[in-house]
Amino acid sequence: MNKRFSFLTALMLAWACTGQIPAQDAPHTITLEIEGLSNDTVYLANYYGEKMFYADTAITDARGKVVFEGRPFEQCGKFAAVIPGPKFFEFLAVSEDIHIKTKAAQPAAFIEVIESPENEIFYDYLKFLQDKRQEAGPLEAVMMDSTATEAETDAAREQLMAFGEEVEAEQRRLIATYPDYLFAKYLNMLVEPEVPELNGIQNADELRYRIYRDSYWKRVDFSDPRLVHDGSFNRILDQYINQVIPQAPDTVLTEVVNLVEQARGNDEMFKYILHFATFNAESSAIMCMDKVFVELVNRYYRRGEATWLNEDQLQKILDRADELRPTLCGNRVPNIILPGLDQTTWESLYDIDSKYTVVVIWESTCGHCKKELPKIQELYEEWKDKGVSIFAIGNDFEPDPWQKFVEKQGLTEWVHVSDNPAINAQDSATVLIREGITTLESLNFRTTFDVFATPKMFLLDREKVVVAKQIGAEQLGEILLRLEDMEANGLLQPMMKTEDQ
Numbered sequence: 001m002n003k004r005f006s007f008l009t010a011l012m013l014a015w016a017c018t019g020q021i022p023a024q025d026a027p028h029t030i031t032l033e034i035e036g037l038s039n040d041t042v043y044l045a046n047y048y049g050e051k052m053f054y055a056d057t058a059i060t061d062a063r064g065k066v067v068f069e070g071r072p073f074e075q076c077g078k079f080a081a082v083i084p085g086p087k088f089f090e091f092l093a094v095s096e097d098i099h100i101k102t103k104a105a106q107p108a109a110f111i112e113v114i115e116s117p118e119n120e121i122f123y124d125y126l127k128f129l130q131d132k133r134q135e136a137g138p139l140e141a142v143m144m145d146s147t148a149t150e151a152e153t154d155a156a157r158e159q160l161m162a163f164g165e166e167v168e169a170e171q172r173r174l175i176a177t178y179p180d181y182l183f184a185k186y187l188n189m190l191v192e193p194e195v196p197e198l199n200g201i202q203n204a205d206e207l208r209y210r211i212y213r214d215s216y217w218k219r220v221d222f223s224d225p226r227l228v229h230d231g232s233f234n235r236i237l238d239q240y241i242n243q244v245i246p247q248a249p250d251t252v253l254t255e256v257v258n259l260v261e262q263a264r265g266n267d268e269m270f271k272y273i274l275h276f277a278t279f280n281a282e283s284s285a286i287m288c289m290d291k292v293f294v295e296l297v298n299r300y301y302r303r304g305e306a307t308w309l310n311e312d313q314l315q316k317i318l319d320r321a322d323e324l325r326p327t328l329c330g331n332r333v334p335n336i337i338l339p340g341l342d343q344t345t346w347e348s349l350y351d352i353d354s355k356y357t358v359v360v361i362w363e364s365t366c367g368h369c370k371k372e373l374p375k376i377q378e379l380y381e382e383w384k385d386k387g388v389s390i391f392a393i394g395n396d397f398e399p400d401p402w403q404k405f406v407e408k409q410g411l412t413e414w415v416h417v418s419d420n421p422a423i424n425a426q427d428s429a430t431v432l433i434r435e436g437i438t439t440l441e442s443l444n445f446r447t448t449f450d451v452f453a454t455p456k457m458f459l460l461d462r463e464k465v466v467v468a469k470q471i472g473a474e475q476l477g478e479i480l481l482r483l484e485d486m487e488a489n490g491l492l493q494p495m496m497k498t499e500d501q
Helices: 003-016 117-144 150-177 182-190 204-219 231-244 249-262 267-282 290-301 311-327 367-386 399-409 426-434 473-488
Strands: 029-035 041-048 051-059 065-069 077-083 087-093 098-103 112-115 337-339 346-348 356-362 388-394 415-418 456-460 466-469
Touching: 029 041, 029 077, 029 112, 051 065, 051 077, 087 098, 087 117, 112 117, 117 150, 117 182, 150 182, 182 231, 204 231, 231 249, 231 267, 249 267, 249 290, 267 290, 290 311, 337 415, 346 415, 356 367, 356 473, 367 388, 367 399, 367 473, 388 399, 399 415, 456 473, 466 473
Parallel strands: 029 098, 356 388, 388 415
Antiparallel strands: 029 065, 041 051, 041 077, 077 087, 098 112, 337 346, 356 456, 456 466
């Protein structure tokens, strides 16, 4: 993860809890009585996805009683009362008067709901689960006991499965009985879609996957803004984007846009899905997934739909997308024209006429570069007669170190280029660009290729369109083999477009 993403993530998390407080003109109250507290501070915290943020604070009276204003509907959700210790207990803040008693020693264990039908249902279910866990404990011990007989483990397994069915039945009962309760909606998000076995049907696994995927979001009320204030929504969103759908940028982008559009009119959910998907893509370790980040920024942030961001926050996100755009998979990279090894002959990336060109950005003092470049050389020897060329850009600010390294390692068959202090001087750079000898993108190649660490490698096709990026020598070899195999079987189609096509 690079420093820029870390900053952006922190920035976005900062607004996650803004706008949540204070509750204004709420017609209901949240009354907590906590035996064992006296004139102590109690914090009210709300969930935003799986994270908890402080939302309010108050001091109990001498008997441990404290009253908070209720939340407006769109800010309702799962909350927690945090008391000295620190200790906390959860409850559902919904549009009704809430009155809960407990004890400071073990607040989660002594909950008594005095008023709030929603929280009565919530805590009855938690007690049901606790009872089932206690019943399951001895059975799980049997399953872990290496001395247990086969009959004993079979019986324990059967009973545990029965407990699981009881829990599932109770969940479905609550969902059906209280469909408008927030707790039932949270619970519904945790229940996996039912998929038939389809035994004996051709391509059954594929069909079951399609049924599962098509049913996935039916358990979510996209009109309810309160659903994002619980970790269950974050979990199913994360699972869908990172596990359920194929991890191909175009597929992920299509599915994310569908979800964002489905949430239109629900500002809380629209914001949550868009934020999660945007920065999930930007931080992804999957090759080319930054394309999703850039496309979402262009589609929503650049068009003024991220209304929760201030001007400075928005500009940083737009700038990051602009930095990534030149080298997105499927884009033709800008031509790089820089001096070669002799520092007098100018070499152009676009002049390389090869089926594939590997762009390697490296530096002579980089330990990892010294390990990777010999491996790339081995691949080059294997593939050079099959149409693979190397365009190596030295990241050293002085030419002498990388020139010596190239000669010492025998890498002279590659096309080597780099800049130097002389051509980067302002007057020199201006003249070189004005006279058409080089370009701004070339002299700023570190920005053009978003270079924050070396080595950095890109695989380009004949038109200098990015086929693969952020890869090592081993991955490069695998990709070239896969491309060769696809070509041999007539499966290699023009997948990319240049910017001018």
